[in-house]
Amino acid sequence: MPELPEVETIKRGLENNLTNQTIISVQRHRDTLRQPIPKELESVITHAKMIHFTRRGKYILIELNNQQTILFHLGMSGKMIVRPNIKDEPIVKHEHFTLITKEGQRLSYIDPRRFGMIDLFPSEENHTLLIHMGPEPLGDDTHQHKLFLHLLEKLKNKKQSIKVTLLDQHIITGLGNIYVCEALLLAGISPLRESKTLTKIEIQRIIQGIQTILTQAIAAGGSSMRDYVHANGKKGYFQMQWKVYGKEGEFCLNCLTKQKKSVIKRVVQAGRSSFYCDICQK
Ligand SMILES: [Zn+2]
Known part of the structure; x- marks a missing residue:
């Protein structure tokens, strides 16, 4: 299971590769992981810019410039990979979600065991899963x-x-x-x-x-x-x-x-x- 250091490493990688990039295309390749992926996800996040990447516990949060935040959890076996987008490249095995940016990057969410999670919430609120979390172990x-x-x-x-x-x-x-x-x-x-x-x-x-x-x-x-x-x-x-x-x-x-x-x-x-x-x- 990805633990905090893995999640932090992935978060930093996303941050380095995707900050301020604009989402132009979103594709889901299945509707449900641990829970259904919100139906409105594509319509809400397409054309938004990813402005802020954070980690809370083992959740990765991508804040958009439209006051919405995407929440990812990697479950037991999830990965998130960023690479240059190549047109018509087929999805890889267990890739459930793909996001493509105007700047030409492709973010793939891959999760063979499907215990992971993708959700959406308003940035000014706290996701229900994050409310009762204890403090982070690292900080100044x-x-x-x-x-x-x-x-x-x-x-x-x-x-x-x-x-x-x-x-x-x-x-x-x-x-x-x-x-x-x-x-x-x-x-x-x-x-x-x-x-x-x-x-x-x-x-x-x-x-x-x-x-x-x-x-x-x-x-x-x-x-x-x-x-x-x-x-x-x-x-x-x-x-x-x-x-x-x-x-x-x-x-x-x-x-x-x-x-x-x-x-x-x-x-x-x-x-x-x-x-x-x-x-x-x-
Ligand atoms: Zn000893």
């Missing part, structure tokens, strides 16, 4: 301070484990299983810890860990378990070197550098595997 220092205060408040009475809490999109948005496991290793916090037992310093370490791992992954162009393509169509596959995720039974690399031997453990929490080192993570 002011944002990070607000995030700290937010987590302090949200965690203080929570018995739930920190691992499960960090996966809750209402508390903090955009974090998937891999990134939470890796961030908790960096922070030195066990995934089993009750959220309410975390100290202020430990919460700061978690925020720092999340920032570090996401920033590395974005710098690497996103990473993914599955096939993944950059917005420009180039295969941007980059498997991050995970330190703990998927490493059950292997020696913890942190511990090895300190001449200690500790084996990575796996535990299932809320139906998802957590990987951790019980020497480094308390």
